Every structure is written in C-alpha cells, then in structure tokens.
Amino acid sequence: MNTSTEARNNETGKAASRSAKTGAARVSQTERAYDQIKRRILENDMAAGFQALEQELAEMLGMSRTPVREALIRLAEEGMVEVRPRHGMRVLPVSADDMREIYEILTSLESTAAELAAARGVTDAEMAELKMTVTDMDAALEEEDLRKWAAADEKFHMLLVKFSNNARLLALVNSFWEQTHRVRLVTLRLRPKPVNSNKDHAAVADAIAKGDREAARRLHHRHRVKSGKMLVALLKEHGLTQL
C-alpha cells in the first residue's frame, strides 16, 4: 500500500551528500541557495565582480534573506565571494597573483597526494580508473575537444587526491580547483595544446603503480609547477588581470 520506497529521483541529483535513504531528498533552502549561487559563479552566469544585495538574491531564488545569508557565509569562507556590509555580496575576481597563490597550494597538496597514493598503493581497479583518464585525455586531444580534455584532466587530479586516503586533503584540493575553474575555462583556448600534460599524467600514474613515492611526488610536483607557471604567464601576457 505504501509505495514511498520508490524513489522519486527528480531532484538535482548532483553531488548532494544526501544519504541514499528512501523518500524525497529534503533539500533545505540554505542548501539550495548555496548550490545555486555556487553553480552560477562556476558557470560564469555570475561573473567576477558581479554584485547583488541579499534581498535581490533572495528574490532571484524565491526565498527569504535568511537562507541566502547562510549560504553566503559559507561561500565567503570558501573564498568564492566577499560580503561587504552595505554592498551585498560580490563575486571575487581571481587575479594572476591569486592564481599564483592557489597554484602554489595545489602544487603542494597534489604532489603530497601523489606521494601518499604511491605509498599506500592503489588497487587494480583504481589504477585502471586513473589510466582511463589518461586515455581520455589523449582521445580528447586527437578530437580537438578541449572541454573533454579539461574534464579528463580534472578527473585525473581528483582521483589522485581521492587515492591519497585523506578526506581533508580531498576537500581542500576540490575547493581550490573550484576557485580556478573560471580561469581555466578562459585559458583553455589560449594555451598551447596540452600534449605534455598527458605525458606527465602517464608518468605520475606509472610511478604510483610502481609504488615509487618519491618519483610520484617529484613528477607531479614538476607537472604542477610547469602548468602553474604557464597559466600565470598566460594571464599576464594577455593582460587578464581579473577573472
């Protein structure tokens, strides 16, 4: 008589950390506000420098100011927006210097992740998953599909961090990647074909497969320093001081 066990999966279905319980996923307004605003920022619907008052956001999202405020607190803490008392929130632009800072951190954390993954050892399934991203990157380059390449690139980095067996590390790296999302979108078309990145990834994967932690760390570190420098140079070169 009770069919409530049948999941009505018409919800966002995103990376919602809702447990896979039965019943409709009850999403709080605060959560909705957070997801919505973040999505719009990441997809550049709200570009860098975009400003809006709490009330405006509330109307835009069909809710009151309270959940909007709560979402903004989180987004501000993560460095996505800034909240100035009488000016509402502002989507923080990312400068070349911001990118330097973020890449220094990502370089550090990701190469640590590579080392940890190599030290811990990854399962065959995990290694297969990792190598698949390299294959995808190669294929994407062949097809000249930069979007696809970027997706595979991101997947590789995320898997790497996941395999490090450190939840905090994963969350951190994820957060900083998000902050670079817009910038990478733009530079994707300005940079030279990322052939070397593919090679780098393959080499890192190999080192991890061999359990050579020092090599994994060193190779990934070098890879990250290279792409970081390239990106920052690209930004300066094109006068892209604020993204």
Add this chain to the structure above:
Amino acid sequence: MNTSTEARNNETGKAASRSAKTGAARVSQTERAYDQIKRRILENDMAAGFQALEQELAEMLGMSRTPVREALIRLAEEGMVEVRPRHGMRVLPVSADDMREIYEILTSLESTAAELAAARGVTDAEMAELKMTVTDMDAALEEEDLRKWAAADEKFHMLLVKFSNNARLLALVNSFWEQTHRVRLVTLRLRPKPVNSNKDHAAVADAIAKGDREAARRLHHRHRVKSGKMLVALLKEHGLTQL
C-alpha cells in the same frame, strides 16, 4: 593570529577600527559568537564531544539564535564543530586518524612554505625574528617551561608560513594548527623533551638564510614527518583515541 597566550576580553583585535570618539568597539554579535565559541573550544572549556543546542548557546552568550547559527556555520566549515539538525552543535573530537590527516596536510603546506620563503629570500629583520623563536625554544627547554616552548614552536611555524608570501597558505596552516591545538596541549607532557625539534628549526632557518630552497623544503618536511609520527604514535600508545 589568535595564539593561546591570553584569554583576554573578547575583542576582535583585528581591525583596531575603534575610533577615538566612539568608545565602544563595534563588534557584531555573530563575530562575538564566533570568537567566544572558538575560544572556548580551543581552551577546552568546551571539550571534545560537548553538545549544546542553538538556544542554549544563545542564552549562554546573551544573544538570539540568529548570530549563533551564523557563527556555527563558519565553525562547521572550518571543521571545529558539527551541526546535527536536532542535536545542536557538537565539538568535534580529534582522533589519531584525524591527526594523521591533518599532519599530512601541515607537512605538505609548511614544507612548501619553507621552500617559498627560501626562494623569495627573507629580510634580515625577518630572519632575526625567526632565529629568535629558536632561541626562545632553547631557553624554554632549559627552564623546563613547556608552555613557553610550545608558544615559541608555534611562532616559528607561523613565521615560516608568513614569510612564504602566500596569504591563503597562511590562513590554511593557521586553521589546521588550531584544530590540533587541544591535542598538542595534552601530548606536550607525554612526549619526550623536544630537543630535536629545536635543532630541526635551526637547520631550517639556516637553509632559508642561505636561500637553499630544496634544503629548506626537505629539512622542514623531515621535521614535520617526524613530529607527526611521534604524535600519532603517542596518541595510540596512550589510548587517546578521542581528543
């Protein structure tokens, strides 16, 4: 920036925006709630596992639920507390495994900071400041003043990160240090005399003075791995599974 030195009045201490004419410092309730709750957690007034409802905290702090909620969102984001819908907030205990994760991250970020500081080069004044902490640590050990030693130790690490010229890195390291604060307090008396730590610090300072980035990184990395392992071992040895 908030060392455990003194439990002064709850002033923000940051902006010093207190103008001469208006005597009262303009601190928002949300900020007061944040500072207060955080201070109590760091000083173990609210021990790990401590629970309280929003309403209780509000009464405790003499304000309404709203600013308490906003403070809790930030504290939760920083990993200090957990907010469960019908159980109020809970001060998150730190397990040995949490310490492993946090130390892996700190090891990574701090050794990067050491490398960056060495690469950038520090001024004479900065180097003097750094060496002063080593002197203080030595003196503290002589006097068997472990509190003082811990303060100097923390100062060294914070200076290191400050000299890296990366604001995000500084904020991150600071945040994770705070999370280990309670644990370090307890282990301070259980661990062997930290003679080697002093030597390590001196060596790192030297490498930075010489501008030897690879040495700075490697030495600090080794230092951190050592103390991290020591700490985790200590926790397990003494059955301190939750702090």
Add this chain to the structure above:
DNA sequence: GCACGCATTAATGTATACGTTAACATAGTC
C-alpha cells in the same frame, strides 16, 4: 565650483514568530 553637514533612504544585523518535523515516549499488537 567645492567642501561640509544634515536629512533621507535602504541594506543590514538581530530578534522574534511560526509551521514543520524528527526524536522520544507511550500504547497497542503479535
């Protein structure tokens, strides 16, 4: 034309109201 002070306005910070719903207790069923 410019600097300054004051009135106006509106965005915010905070308190409070209120419906919803999870947690707990209690009673009822096998």
Add this chain to the structure above:
DNA sequence: GACTATGTTAACGTATACATTAATGCGTGC
C-alpha cells in the same frame, strides 16, 4: 517481551519585523 503505530514535544528552518547605521543626495556657506 519485542516490535510497531501513534501522539507529543521541542528544536529547527525559514520568514518576517524592526532598530541601526552607512551611503547617498542636497542645500548651504564660502
């Protein structure tokens, strides 16, 4: 006695109310 259904309660999520105060514009004096 264990388990399930039901009722009660109160903590929360969210909306709203309201006092405060920063930003803005305007008029005044020079």
